[in-house]
Amino acid sequence: MEITKEINKYSIVSEAFSLVFNTFFFTVRKLIKPFVNKSGNIVVISFCKLGDTVFTTPAINEIRKFYKKTIFVVCYPESVPIYNLMLNNIRFLQIQRGHFLFGGRIADFYARKVFAELNPEIIFDLNGVMTSATLIFNSRAKTIIGMSRKQFREIYDHYVPINRNHHLMDMYLSTVASVIPIIDKESIKDFPNKFNSGGKILIHPFAGWKAKEWNLNKFIRLAEEINKQYKIAIIMESGSIPIDILAELDKKGINFLETNSVDELIFHIKECSVFIGNDSGPIHIANLLGKPTFSLFGPTNPKFAAPLGDYNDYTYQVVKCSPRIDEEFCFTNGGRDGCPSFECMNQLSVEKVKAALLLFFEKINIQKKISDGLN
Numbered sequence: 001m002e003i004t005k006e007i008n009k010y011s012i013v014s015e016a017f018s019l020v021f022n023t024f025f026f027t028v029r030k031l032i033k034p035f036v037n038k039s040g041n042i043v044v045i046s047f048c049k050l051g052d053t054v055f056t057t058p059a060i061n062e063i064r065k066f067y068k069k070t071i072f073v074v075c076y077p078e079s080v081p082i083y084n085l086m087l088n089n090i091r092f093l094q095i096q097r098g099h100f101l102f103g104g105r106i107a108d109f110y111a112r113k114v115f116a117e118l119n120p121e122i123i124f125d126l127n128g129v130m131t132s133a134t135l136i137f138n139s140r141a142k143t144i145i146g147m148s149r150k151q152f153r154e155i156y157d158h159y160v161p162i163n164r165n166h167h168l169m170d171m172y173l174s175t176v177a178s179v180i181p182i183i184d185k186e187s188i189k190d191f192p193n194k195f196n197s198g199g200k201i202l203i204h205p206f207a208g209w210k211a212k213e214w215n216l217n218k219f220i221r222l223a224e225e226i227n228k229q230y231k232i233a234i235i236m237e238s239g240s241i242p243i244d245i246l247a248e249l250d251k252k253g254i255n256f257l258e259t260n261s262v263d264e265l266i267f268h269i270k271e272c273s274v275f276i277g278n279d280s281g282p283i284h285i286a287n288l289l290g291k292p293t294f295s296l297f298g299p300t301n302p303k304f305a306a307p308l309g310d311y312n313d314y315t316y317q318v319v320k321c322s323p324r325i326d327e328e329f330c331f332t333n334g335g336r337d338g339c340p341s342f343e344c345m346n347q348l349s350v351e352k353v354k355a356a357l358l359l360f361f362e363k364i365n366i367q368k369k370i371s372d373g374l375n
Helices: 003-007 011-035 050-067 077-086 109-116 130-136 150-155 168-177 216-226 243-251 262-271 281-288 350-364
Strands: 041-046 071-075 090-094 120-125 143-148 158-161 201-204 232-237 255-259 274-278 293-297 312-316
Touching (some): 041 050, 050 071, 050 168, 050 281, 077 262, 120 130, 120 168, 130 150, 143 150, 143 168, 201 216, 216 232, 216 243, 216 350, 243 255, 274 281, 281 293, 293 350
Parallel strands (some): 041 071, 041 120, 120 143, 143 158, 201 274, 232 255, 274 293
């Protein structure tokens, strides 16, 4: 849970914290200004989960193109293979999650030290939360651009309020567009199509948190159904499905793939024809790789996070507590604050998903099995 997000629910408390925080940050930045770096180094802060890592790639690419020089991206190690798919002329500073204390909120001494060694002149902060704020607030960078919550606005020379009223990719692009002209924001959000109609259809049954996951047994039933006509494999992180269930998959003739890294996940996605899954990082990696995707949404709103482009589709079951049209999450913060019944996912039937999926396969002309023995 992000502390400042909770604080902002209460206006009086929020204003008090904002006053205290921003007085401190204003003073620190004022004292540093006479000693700013003039190294020419451009640094992007992007401590993101896998899905948001994908969403930041167009924004970072615009930064790279504008400055026409090597830029530094500061990120978690698992983001590096994703960025390497789309970006060149990039160097990385990888910082492990363990170097952010108090639940990943506050940068420790090591993180601040290695970051300072980059000697940034310009910083783009694409996080906008306490994690990045505690890393950069005392930086000697000449210019800091970033989106942020209001408690941290005095850190930034170009401050962009966090706006989560549109697709998340637009949120990152808008931050960059506050200082860099972006000619065609729409076209750069569509990733090049690399369609392989004869590859396996991959099903990924997991997500970043439980409330976003369709029931594993339903995924297995879906795999059984479409495995009759198409080449299917369930893909998952190694150890995420118990051995007895894997044995059952084997008995049912359903292939499965276990991965031990983001690199292995990328390798298998490159070979697939379609990627099916919940609203999760892997489905967005598949979109980045140009693969058709079919997503299952529940407590999160597809308007904000669905893969973009003509070769992507999704389905979901609307219930009384589903996110409203202008909300990214349902009232339980996408299920992270405790969902009473998981109705949006429980009511999404195998039959409904299968019907929508087969229509999608027809639309994009997915190749069927040549014979029952081909898996």
